Amino acid sequence: MKPYAEVITCLSELVAYITYLQDETKTILWYRGQRDATWTVQAGVYRDDHQQHERNYVHRFRARAGTRYANLPRQEELALWLSLMQHYGLPTRLLDWSRSPLVAAYFALESYIYEHPDEESDAAIWILEPHSLNSLECKQAITPTLDANMCEPLVKSAFFDRSPETNSATDQAQVLAVMASEHDLRMFVQQGCFTIHSDPTPLNLRPDSDKYLSQIVVPADSVRKLAHEVEVCGFRKGDIYPDLGNLASELRVQKGA
Numbered sequence: 736m737k738p739y740a741e742v743i744t745c746l747s748e749l750v751a752y753i754t755y756l757q758d759e760t761k762t763i764l765w766y767r768g769q770r771d772a773t774w775t776v777q778a779g780v781y782r783d784d785h786q787q788h789e790r791n792y793v794h795r796f797r798a799r800a801g802t803r804y805a806n807l808p809r810q811e812e813l814a815l816w817l818s819l820m821q822h823y824g825l826p827t828r829l830l831d832w833s834r835s836p837l838v839a840a841y842f843a844l845e846s847y848i849y850e851h852p853d854e855e856s857d858a859a860i861w862i863l864e865p866h867s868l869n870s871l872e873c874k875q876a877i878t879p880t881l882d883a884n885m886c887e888p889l890v891k892s893a894f895f896d897r898s899p900e901t902n903s904a905t906d907q908a909q910v911l912a913v914m915a916s917e918h919d920l921r922m923f924v925q926q927g928c929f930t931i932h933s934d935p936t937p938l939n940l941r942p943d944s945d946k947y948l949s950q951i952v953v954p955a956d957s958v959r960k961l962a963h964e965v966e967v968c969g970f971r972k973g974d975i976y977p978d979l980g981n982l983a984s985e986l987r988v989q990k991g992a
Contacts, residue, residue, distance in 0.1 A: 739770075740859075740950040744957040746840070746964040749860070752951065756862070761932045763878070765832040765863040765912070765928055768843030772952045773861035773910075778930075779826035786935060789828070793894050796820055814882035814890045818915060821929075828893055828933065829881075831864060832912075834926040840961070841970040843953065847962035849972060855955035861939070863930070867910030867947035872908040881913045881929060889931045909934035910941070915947035 743749045743768060755827050757764060759774065767776065780789050797816060800807055808815035821829040833839050843858040866876040914928045939948055953961055973983075 738951045741961055742952050742954060743961075744954060745961060745970065749836060749840060749961075751953070753966055760864065762864055762866055763834075764835045764836075765834060765862070765865055766839035767830070767832045767861040768839035768841065769861065770843060770846055772857035772950070772951045773860070776830070776861055776934070776939045776948070777933040777937040778827050778828045778830045779821075781827070781935035783930070784827040789826075789873075790892060792825055792827075793817070793820065797824055812882070814880075814886065815916065817890055817893060817931075818881060818929075823881065826891070829929045829931055830938070830965055831866075832928045832930065833898050834928060836862075837965065837968065837970055838975065841963050841975055844962035844965055845960055845972070846961050848966050855958050857955050858953040860950065860951040860953070862949045863912065864947040865928070865930075866912065868930070870913050871943060871946065878912050878914050879927070880916050881914055881931065881979070883913070886911060886931060888914055889933050910938065962981060 741752055743752060753764075770774075780786055785792070793816070797810070800819075804819075808819065817827055817829060821827045821831070828900075833842075839860045843860055846852055847855075865878045869878065870876045873885070875885075883892070889908065910930055910932050912930050913928065915929055917937075934941070938944060941952075
C-alpha cells in the first residue's frame with residue numbers, strides 16, 4: 736500500500752483511483768469512511784475509557800436484550816452477540832468496514848448531507864487489504880466469518896478471561912479481518928465486514944500497517960461537493976440504514992426530493 740494519503744476532490748477521481756488500485760493490487764479491498772481525516776482507525780471499545788467496562792457492557796446487554804429484541808442469538812453464539820451489540824451502537828472490539836468504496840464515502844460525508852455543519856474538515860476513506868493483514872497476523876491469507884473457529888479466541892476474550900495461551904497463530908493474533916454473517920439487512924445493504932481487535936493500538940499506528948492500510952483524503956473545501964455527488968448517486972440514509980426511522984429522517988430532510 737502507499738505510505739502517504741491520496742487526495743481526491745470529486746466522485747470521478749475516487750472511482751478512477753479505486754479502479755487503478757484494484758488493477759494494481761489484484762486483491763480484495765475493504766473501505767472505511769471517517770468524517771475527520773485526523774481520527775485514528777480504532778475500535779470503539781478502546782476509545783473514551785470504554786475498555787475497562789467491556790465485560791459489563793456485553794453481559795448487561797445480554798441480560799436485558801430479551802425484552803427488546805425478538806430474534807436473539809443463542810447464549811453460546813458469542814460472535815453473533817458481538818455483531819448485534821456493534822449494530823446497535825454499543826462500543827465493542829469490532830470496527831466496521833465495507834466492501835464498497837461508495838458506501839465508505841457516504842459514511843465519511845454523511846454529516847454534510849443531513850446535518851450541514853458550519854465548518855468543514857478533511858474527511859478520509861481508509862483502504863484495507865484484509866488478506867495482507869491476516870497474513871501478517873495469523874499466516875493465513877483468508878477472511879473468515881466472525882463466528883469461525885479461528886476467530887473464537889478474539890471473540891471470547893470480550894466476554895471471559897483469556898484461556899491459557901496455545902501455540903496456535905490465530906490464538907496469538909491481535910487483529911483479524913473477518914466477514915460479517917449476514918443475519919441483518921443493514922449488513923447486507925452496507926456490504927459490511929469487520930476487523931476484530933484485542934489490541935487497543937489504532938490500526939493505522941500498528942507496526943507494518945503500511946503493508947495493508949492506506950488513506951484517501953477529501954480536502955475540507957471539497958467535502959460538500961463530494962457529499963452532494965454521493966447523494967445524487969442514490970446513497971441516502973433511508974437505504975443505507977434500511978429501517979422506518981431512518982427513512983422518515985431522510986424524507987424530512989429531502990422534503991419530497
